[in-house]
Amino acid sequence: MEHQKTPRLILFTDIGDTIIDEGTEIRDESGTVIHADCIPGARETALRLYETGYRIVMVADGTVQSFANTMRENGLDRIFAARVISEAVGEEKPSQRMFGEAMASLGLTEADKARILMIGNNVARDIAGANRFGIRSVLLTWSKRRSFEASSPDEVPTYRIAAPKELIPLLARLEEEAAG
Numbered sequence: 001m002e003h004q005k006t007p008r009l010i011l012f013t014d015i016g017d018t019i020i021d022e023g024t025e026i027r028d029e030s031g032t033v034i035h036a037d038c039i040p041g042a043r044e045t046a047l048r049l050y051e052t053g054y055r056i057v058m059v060a061d062g063t064v065q066s067f068a069n070t071m072r073e074n075g076l077d078r079i080f081a082a083r084v085i086s087e088a089v090g091e092e093k094p095s096q097r098m099f100g101e102a103m104a105s106l107g108l109t110e111a112d113k114a115r116i117l118m119i120g121n122n123v124a125r126d127i128a129g130a131n132r133f134g135i136r137s138v139l140l141t142w143s144k145r146r147s148f149e150a151s152s153p154d155e156v157p158t159y160r161i162a163a164p165k166e167l168i169p170l171l172a173r174l175e176e177e178a179a180g
């Protein structure tokens with residue numbers, strides 16, 4: 001087996017329609033998500049990245065309990081180094097506070113921004129939020145629930161993938177480039 005070097009890149013990730021298929025969500029009467037399935041390939045990709053040594057931070061809009069439920073149900077509890085959730089922060093993406101808290105959760109500083117990638121499906125929240133914060137963005141276009149058209153330069157992603165598993169070769173390429 002080939003020895004794998006500790007990854008240099010740090011991953012921030014959205015959940016809804018990035019890891020979880022929002023079309024499968026079932027909510028209780030209070031609106032808490034009590035069941036949801038992953039997007040095909042998302043669970044395997046997330047686990048593989050975690051096992052490779054990537055530090056992964058959840059940066060998601062919703063309630064703490066909803067994400068606790070769906071991550072536990074899908075066996076993704078252990079992959080997150082930290083969870084930054086809008087309910088707890090009091091603001092939603094593209095709020096810069098969401099991204100700032102994600103950096104702080106890992107003790108990262110300005111100098112680390114070049115190593116961070118934000119993955120999401122929403123150009124107004126995930127992509128614009130990341131771009132304004134000064135980190136690179138990856139748009140996942142698997143879900144067709146919303147438009148991917150950028151209404152401002154802020155909403156143009158750095159990279160674009162059509163399926164979760166495409167993240168693996170993208171990261172391999174970026175790690176290689178970073179290693180020079």
Ligand SMILES: [Mg+2]
Nearest residue numbers: 014016017121
């Ligand atoms: Mg989303």
